[in-house]
Amino acid sequence: MDISRKLGILVFCGVPAIIGGGIVYGVAGSYLPVAVYEIMLYFVAGAIVSK
Secondary structure, eight states: OOHHHHHHHHHHHHHHHHHHHHHHHHHHOSHHHHHHHHHHHHHHHHHHHTO
16 A cells, blocks of 8 residues: 555545544533544554555
8 A cells, every 4th residue: 555545544534533523522512432532533544554
């Protein structure tokens, strides 16, 4: 996998981090579930990029 594809995957995961973080905060009303959601996204993105 070349570097441009890895960067594209990271950008693709960045959009759900921003939008999804707002949705999770709106539903839960606290920042702790948002932090858990963000950490899970970072692990998934890291696993995809590290291939």
